[in-house]
Amino acid sequence: MSAQRSARRRAKDALLGYALVLPSLVVFGVFVFYPFVKNFSLALHRTPPFPGLPKKYVGLDQVKDVLSSSEFHKSLRITIEFVMLTVPVGIVLGLLLAVLAHKQLRGMGIYRTIFSSTVATSVAAASVIFWTLFNPQIGLVTYWMGRSGDLGVLEDPKTALIAVAVTTVWQNIGLSFILMSAGLQGVPDDLYEAAAVDGADGARRFWHVTLPMLSPTLFFSAVVGSIMAFQAFGQIDILTRGGPDDATNVLVYSIYEDVFRAGNDGVAAVKAIALFVIVLILTIVQLRVAERRVSYAR
Amino acid sequence: MSGITLSGVTKRFGDTIAVDDVSLTVDDHELLVLLGPSGCGKSTLLRMIAGLEEMTAGEIRIGDRVVNDVEPKDRDLAMVFQSYALYPHMTVRANIEFPLRSRKVPKDQRALQVAEAAEMLDLTDYLDRKPSQLSGGQRQRVALARAVVRRPAAFLMDEPLSNLDAKLRAATRIELVELQRRLEATIVYVTHDQVEAMTMGHRVAILDRGVLQQLGSPQEVYDRPANLFVARFIGTPPMNTVRGRLETAGGTPVVRIGADGVELPGAAAAAAAADGLLEIVLGVRPEHVEIVTDGTPGALTATVEVVEHLGHEQHVVGRLGDGQLVTVRQGSHLPAPPAKSSVRLAVRVEHAHCFDPETGARLG
Numbered sequence A: 001m002s003a004q005r006s007a008r009r010r011a012k013d014a015l016l017g018y019a020l021v022l023p024s025l026v027v028f029g030v031f032v033f034y035p036f037v038k039n040f041s042l043a044l045h046r047t048p049p050f051p052g053l054p055k056k057y058v059g060l061d062q063v064k065d066v067l068s069s070s071e072f073h074k075s076l077r078i079t080i081e082f083v084m085l086t087v088p089v090g091i092v093l094g095l096l097l098a099v100l101a102h103k104q105l106r107g108m109g110i111y112r113t114i115f116s117s118t119v120a121t122s123v124a125a126a127s128v129i130f131w132t133l134f135n136p137q138i139g140l141v142t143y144w145m146g147r148s149g150d151l152g153v154l155e156d157p158k159t160a161l162i163a164v165a166v167t168t169v170w171q172n173i174g175l176s177f178i179l180m181s182a183g184l185q186g187v188p189d190d191l192y193e194a195a196a197v198d199g200a201d202g203a204r205r206f207w208h209v210t211l212p213m214l215s216p217t218l219f220f221s222a223v224v225g226s227i228m229a230f231q232a233f234g235q236i237d238i239l240t241r242g243g244p245d246d247a248t249n250v251l252v253y254s255i256y257e258d259v260f261r262a263g264n265d266g267v268a269a270v271k272a273i274a275l276f277v278i279v280l281i282l283t284i285v286q287l288r289v290a291e292r293r294v295s296y297a298r
Numbered sequence B: 001m002s003g004i005t006l007s008g009v010t011k012r013f014g015d016t017i018a019v020d021d022v023s024l025t026v027d028d029h030e031l032l033v034l035l036g037p038s039g040c041g042k043s044t045l046l047r048m049i050a051g052l053e054e055m056t057a058g059e060i061r062i063g064d065r066v067v068n069d070v071e072p073k074d075r076d077l078a079m080v081f082q083s084y085a086l087y088p089h090m091t092v093r094a095n096i097e098f099p100l101r102s103r104k105v106p107k108d109q110r111a112l113q114v115a116e117a118a119e120m121l122d123l124t125d126y127l128d129r130k131p132s133q134l135s136g137g138q139r140q141r142v143a144l145a146r147a148v149v150r151r152p153a154a155f156l157m158d159e160p161l162s163n164l165d166a167k168l169r170a171a172t173r174i175e176l177v178e179l180q181r182r183l184e185a186t187i188v189y190v191t192h193d194q195v196e197a198m199t200m201g202h203r204v205a206i207l208d209r210g211v212l213q214q215l216g217s218p219q220e221v222y223d224r225p226a227n228l229f230v231a232r233f234i235g236t237p238p239m240n241t242v243r244g245r246l247e248t249a250g251g252t253p254v255v256r257i258g259a260d261g262v263e264l265p266g267a268a269a270a271a272a273a274a275d276g277l278l279e280i281v282l283g284v285r286p287e288h289v290e291i292v293t294d295g296t297p298g299a300l301t302a303t304v305e306v307v308e309h310l311g312h313e314q315h316v317v318g319r320l321g322d323g324q325l326v327t328v329r330q331g332s333h334l335p336a337p338p339a340k341s342s343v344r345l346a347v348r349v350e351h352a353h354c355f356d357p358e359t360g361a362r363l364g
């Protein structure tokens, strides 16, 4: 009898539990799960050349076509270049600022606030600031580079990606600084003191104590930074719209163009899956390594 | 010549004075213990010697060199931290080798010295492990090995045994003393454990609230405490300190405690008289008080509060007529008086100490 009652009670608890997660389940379902599944189906159907014609099921043909197309390869290469241009520089600059600010000096709080302030800046604001700086007529950067009146850095295929990368690095530096500062806080002071007594100068302490102790943070920043860079969109849309001559047409932007310019959601879906797989791999690597990482607890 | 000389060393953190005008000399090949209660400034003093903390005032010399403005790395010292501060990402070998690499010792020489230090501290089998794979005692030995691998002018140790359990601590204490003897090392050793201080120190420097209270051999500090603080701090159970009025009874100076009077040691009486004191604090170690039969002259009357049995001895805590407590330490073969009974306590005056009740300073 009591078993019966407890079973009923468990059912009631379960019901309440489902009721409580229902709202978020609905939201996730509509905005994540359904589009996710729908995307796979889009990838298997070829979009007709003229709107109004029925979509045709083509199996993996379209996937093969897109993945082997030179257009896809080019945008993947640009995306990877963009990651390489932004992530390492962002980490190094964040680390540099964090090391500088990791001193108990009066007024250091002001610097910490300034260094981390770009977190509170939106991509749009950052892009507009740099758009102005890069402007061929009025931009300070163009002026400094002695290119006033010339082809703007954003219009030159050779410099456009670098310019977008600079904007991105600036935008990310706040987050990088915060992550690195948190990492530095986690290094026990007595390790530095031991190293100092052991005869290590500042540089040796940095290479042999700070960096190794920071390696989990560095790794985390690299992976998260890469994921963010793979997904970059706003600054490209505002600064270059993928141009000039596709020089900044990264994967996400080309997906956007496929859908909203070319109206080809089949091709876009395949690229989206490719991007999903890349980000998934990065995420798995991060989780695996974080799990396996030896704990430095003493 | 690698002694350490401190003169007028002072450290202020804002309003708190952590170390107040400390002057002392650590002799070459000496193991000097800095002893004191928590927060008395021991670590701060040690860290100033290491150069990890700046001095507010004073001068520190290592050998003949004034090191006030010398970087820690150039002071030629080795330090063992309470937390060990081992580099967690390095193997035991790399940890021990680190000070040598920092000082650009050639490779073969390094290997030789690491092997020797590892041998000395019984770490040869663990050289390829990471610190996280070692027990507390092994980590502690790695910290020591990292210190002894180089022959520095002096070793600084900040409570290096406090993270070990009692048994391991006692064993390591003996090993440390042997190590010191073998290396003829100069060591400044910080502890708040008086057993460590008494058993290991050639001399003991006792600090309270940043002020050096007394510097002397363990026996001196025990036998002739310079003031009330030292008297109460050294020894377990602590010294009995009872306050009484100074009187003269038939030409001999006596301390009047309640209805009873205890005869004073001559030197102390003279010093007290010279200072014009009316009251005095009489200090007697528990082993220098005896329970005696009624009628013994010069004894104090007390009521037994508790008797603590420790197996090899017992501590009888009695309350004097005026409320002050006196502990008697006696062998466990002696009969323990029942609680609330009245006993007579005789003080062995030749072992008594007298202190100024206001300044706490020793008299005589």
Ligand SMILES: Nc1ncnc2c1ncn2[C@@H]1O[C@H](COP(=O)(O)OP(=O)(O)OP(=O)(O)O)[C@@H](O)[C@H]1O
Pocket (backbone or CB within 6 Å): B013, B016, B017, B018, B036, B037, B038, B039, B040, B041, B042, B043, B044, B045, B192
């Ligand atoms: N960085 C600091 N800032 C402010 N006050 C400090 C600082 N370091 C130490 N103090 C203060 O200085 C005094 C002495 O500290 P210290 O660490 O030297 O004590 P200690 O004798 O080593 O104590 P323990 O046995 O607990 O280690 C304490 O009152 C402490 O609060």
Ligand SMILES: [Mg+2]
Pocket (backbone or CB within 6 Å): B042, B043, B044, B158
């Ligand atoms: Mg301390």
